[in-house]
Amino acid sequence: MTQARLFSGMQPSADSLQIGNYIGALMQWRDMQDAYDAFFCVVDLHAITVPQDPAELREKTRRTAAQYIAAGIEPSKSTLYVQSQVPAHAELAWILSTVTGFGEAGRMTQFKDKSQRYGSDQTSVALFTYPVLMAADILLYQANVVPVGDDQKQHVELTRNLAERFNSRFGETFTVPEPVIQSDTARIYDLQTPTSKMSKSAESQAGVLYLLDDISATAKKIMRAVTDSDGTVHYDREGKPGVANLLTIYAALTGRQIASIEDEYAGRGYGDFKKGLRDVVVSEFEPVRERALELLADPAELDRLLAANAEKAAETAEKTLSAVYDRIGLLRRG
Structure with a gap:
């Protein structure tokens, strides 16, 4: 066929x-x-x-x-x-x-x-x-x-x-x-301005995660991502746009349901949540970055x-x- x-x-x-x-x-x-x-x-x-x-x-x-x-x-x-x-x-x-x-x-x-x-x-x-x-x-x-x-x-x-x-x-x-x-749900927003779609043309690059960035720079951007004063890892696109954006990224890269991630980080605060997301993004990006640079070397x-x-x-x-x-x-x- x-x-x-x-x-x-x-x-x-x-x-x-x-x-x-x-x-x-x-x-x-x-x-x-x-x-x-x-x-x-x-x-x-x-x-x-x-x-x-x-x-x-x-x-x-x-x-x-x-x-x-x-x-x-x-x-x-x-x-x-x-x-x-x-x-x-x-x-x-x-x-x-x-x-x-x-x-x-x-x-x-x-x-x-x-x-x-x-x-x-x-x-x-x-x-x-x-x-x-x-x-x-x-x-x-x-x-x-x-x-x-x-x-x-x-x-x-x-x-x-x-x-x-x-x-x-x-x-x-x-x-x-x-x-x-x-x-x-797959739309990704700027880490510093989570009401705006992530874009290379953003005024500040602090909220944009690039595939070819040095991995340490990527990790820092995630740890500095805007959240809110509420302290709970919960998806609310309107009320908690920063946290909702990070949950979307986490779910998309792991294939997990957002509710499952919310349960994992219940009561643990944003520090632990960002560290978890950092590890997910780094493990996803690192081999892609290495392979791309290898191809560009020839x-x-x-x-x-x-x-x-x-x-x-x-x-x-x-x-x-x-x-x-x-x-x-x-x-x-x-």
Whole structure:
């Protein structure tokens, strides 16, 4: 029986992924790669919708790919590649832009948020068409499912609309994908500002746990995490956001129920609880960090591995693109 296909990706926008990426994406991908024909992409074309330093982008792309592998995304099980190394992504994005309404592209909330932040003169056309490129990423591989964060759900809905519209106009061509949205309980918040989602763009890095940070720095950040004056280890997202966030991390990394962790630390206070969480995070991060740094120490071998996977991805992508060109009436080179 043919496995259903999965596609997902992540931008190389930081030197190190953070624990929210790890719990919200990488752990999920690692589990799903056994059940699906999985394509995982470092989406570097998306990263250049805002200004980038070329040398830094190249390094961040390698570092992101290395962390994928170190976290358990196995190139022998999954197709792990760099987006720009498969030209069909950009080619299909142009075709899909011809069936995308200007109004529906303009309604994408991420574009509206970012364009307001940067101003119209600093907002690129690429940022506006970002969701169309994302649709191309997904549809190229005839993906059945797309694991994404809740903030990307609108983009997957656009992808579904474009697939259905193209199929209706030109004949059955694309698989219409289903989003797999992470649960709210998997959302990770800043350790110092636990009402804000953890992000590399936070004003202070004291509340962000990075996979490639020195382990001692990670431990210190956990021990200094904001809690409250109540002193009880109890989950209450509204009333005790700091403690609730730490419980979420603990439960996600151990696979335990939050109630079980609450019982373990009943009457023991925040000091013991933070030490327990520190040990959990360190034991999870340490081997990932070591493996990622090992991969980055041999960039030529990492590049070879990614190139081989890009060739594999291109075989599938070109089949879809060829069908699209035929359907839409483009004259192919003989």
